[in-house]
Amino acid sequence: VTKKSLGEVQLAAWKSLLNAHAVAVGAIETRLREAGEIPLTWYDVLWALRKSGDDCCLRFRQLQDEIVLSRSALSRLIDTLAKAGLVKKQTCAKDARGLDVELTEKGHKALTSAWPIYSAGITEHFARQLTAEECQQVARILGKVAELTPTCRNT
Amino acid sequence: VTKKSLGEVQLAAWKSLLNAHAVAVGAIETRLREAGEIPLTWYDVLWALRKSGDDCCLRFRQLQDEIVLSRSALSRLIDTLAKAGLVKKQTCAKDARGLDVELTEKGHKALTSAWPIYSAGITEHFARQLTAEECQQVARILGKVAELTPTCRNT
DNA sequence: AAAGATTGAGAGGTCAATCTTA
DNA sequence: TAAGATTGACCTCTCAATCTTT
Numbered sequence A, B: 001v002t003k004k005s006l007g008e009v010q011l012a013a014w015k016s017l018l019n020a021h022a023v024a025v026g027a028i029e030t031r032l033r034e035a036g037e038i039p040l041t042w043y044d045v046l047w048a049l050r051k052s053g054d055d056c057c058l059r060f061r062q063l064q065d066e067i068v069l070s071r072s073a074l075s076r077l078i079d080t081l082a083k084a085g086l087v088k089k090q091t092c093a094k095d096a097r098g099l100d101v102e103l104t105e106k107g108h109k110a111l112t113s114a115w116p117i118y119s120a121g122i123t124e125h126f127a128r129q130l131t132a133e134e135c136q137q138v139a140r141i142l143g144k145v146a147e148l149t150p151t152c153r154n155t
Numbered sequence C: 001a002a003a004g005a006t007t008g009a010g011a012g013g014t015c016a017a018t019c020t021t022a
Numbered sequence D: 001t002a003a004g005a006t007t008g009a010c011c012t013c014t015c016a017a018t019c020t021t022t
Helices: A008-034 A040-050 A060-066 A071-083 A105-127 A132-148 B008-034 B040-050 B060-066 B071-083 B105-127 B132-148
Strands: A057-059 A087-091 A099-103 B057-059 B087-091 B099-103
Touching: A008 A040, A008 A105, A008 B008, A008 B105, A008 B132, A040 A057, A040 A060, A040 A071, A040 A087, A040 A099, A040 A105, A057 A060, A060 A071, A060 A099, A071 A087, A099 A105, A105 B008, A105 B132, A132 B008, A132 B105, A132 B132, B008 B040, B008 B105, B040 B057, B040 B060, B040 B071, B040 B087, B040 B099, B040 B105, B057 B060, B060 B071, B060 B099, B071 B087, B099 B105
Parallel strands: none
Antiparallel strands: A057 A099, A087 A099, B057 B099, B087 B099
């Protein structure tokens, strides 16, 4: 090994994160595609809208806080979702600079229809051989990681 | 929550994986870019070559087993690396269908030069607040995940 | 000028089809 | 015909510049 200053143990943990993510996400995306369901990115956005409250409507800005994408990528993604009829774009009433994004009925259905495949994928490609305790440990430990870097996106 | 069949605990673990990965990888890529070093994907390929043995040379096919990319993506990436002078492409002597990919001197240097930034990134954005024991737990648990799905790439 | 969102250019990814050698 | 790798068409991401409303 060519280095020091970062221990072997830390490095092994890091590699396991990269691998586990690549393998599990890849497999789940494939399942979704083969089942004709929406991809994970779409799911995340629609889910953020559904859980946002009664009207399932969020400002672009707020969506941005939930989704790990650059501003431009999110802007294009919302366009795509709107074209697919899963969300509806509306200029914000209170501030015409803003954009309101609302989940449509079709969007609700897409979310509901994708969940069985998605959850089966999580089970099969991630949770299958983990005990409940191990899941708790992972959640606790990786939770700390997310706090380390406040997910600062571009200007 | 709209579902059952996958427990809350498992779901929380899954989300923590997605988040930790996105945040840490994003931050590290930014650091590398700002420091003028090679991106993570390039690092992975060059590293696979370096660790492959004395001549730092691998068949395309073997590289594929180490790298999480589709065949075509890897093909283009190797082209890019060759144009940048970091690897050298050679038709394989024993089987003219094959491609040998060799790490160049410049490739070695790029790897060496990027490591301090990369390792500092891993420390700061991932390992910083984790104990050695937690790292071991993560490595062990996420290691199981990677085994679940044999990283089958496209035909 | 600043905040909110979009757009243009370029990099890099995927699948499916193709070319080449065994 | 199969194995190894490349190419074409298309999609999505990023950064930087731009447009619009405050």
